[in-house]
Amino acid sequence: MNQKTICNFVVVLLMVVILLGCQQKGTPVVINNPVADGHFADPSIVKYQGVFYIYATKDPWGGEDLAVMQSSDFKNWKQGRIQWPTKTLCTSPTSNDSRVWAPSVIQAADQKFYMYVSVGSEIWVGVSKHPLGPWKNAKPDNTPLIKGNMFPEYHMIDAEVFIDDDGQVYLYWGSGLNWVNGHCFVVKLKEDMISFNEEDIKDITPPNFFEAPFMLKKNNRYYLMYSDGKCTTETYKVRYAIGEGPYGPWVEGDNSPILTTSEDKTTRGPGHHTVFEENGQYYILYHRIKDNTAGLYRELAVDSLNFSDDGMIDKVKPSGVVLSLK
Secondary structure (H helix, E strand, O other), X not given: OOHHHHHHHHXXXXXXXXXXXXXXXXXXXXXXXXXXXXXXXXXXXXXXXXXXXXXXXXXXXXXXXXXXXXXXXXXXXXXXXXXXXXXOOOOOOOXXXXXXXXXXXXXXXXXXXXXXXXXXXXXXXXXXXXXOOOOEEOOOOOOOOEOOOOOOOOEOOOOEXXXXXXXXXXXXXXXXXXXXXXXXXXXXXXXXXXXXXXXXXXXXXXXXXXXXXXXXXXXXEEEEEEEEOOOOOOOOEEEEEEEOXXXXXXXXXXXXOOEOOOOOOOOOOOEEEEEEEEOOEEEEEEEEEEEOOOOOEEEEEEEEEOEOOOOOEOOOOOOOEEEEOO
């Protein structure tokens, strides 16, 4: 084998190694908004065995069940269906006629998946060994986790679960009535993910809160993110406050809100979001208004979520993302 042949062989070998490395790290994928076809709101997302699963409210104003979709590349989504929750299965003496809304799904320490979801304006909890089920009520007596009349002056919806670095699980929830007076509640959940002491419930409402709390922890800071305004209009927006612990106390970020209706109106009324991390980059997945002329029809959008050197969350620029998959 002459020197030229050896050099050519080395070049080819290096190219193969580079290509294999790129495949392992993932090829960047350009994601334009909306993320998927259809009318959805209030998204939650999990990733399991290389597949993304998004759970969301069906528009207008919820359905008999949830929207569920899956994708391995965040670009091509396959619609699915799960048998729980449904309006029929999740109805109690304290329910109202509100439909299935606002899921929050997480994988717990026992490797099972838990879903905290609003049905009939109260919070139910389901459990499954796989993101697509079979799901069932995690409570043996098939009752809601948070009854609709627990605090009658507030709306018992929009649950969001958060697991701290020490393994302690917290459940956040709350909203207001008639589009005013939103309050945020939190309680520690026990290891079974479905039990808590009522006396441990705390009202930790941050400034300018209305609904849809989401907890994010970064560099030992706690970021309570939430929505403000009226979700049927362009006033809906995402705010955040910072605290030293999961209960606060909260100081709203100097540049909050960080996601609002864009000047060109391509993004209208953005809110009720979730945050996920992929390859060290944070992303915000939220809904925005598609059409509110006759009913309320929303669509899902994703953008990068970044932090400044002083620990503030940067303003979000609605533009879609280049997602580098693991």
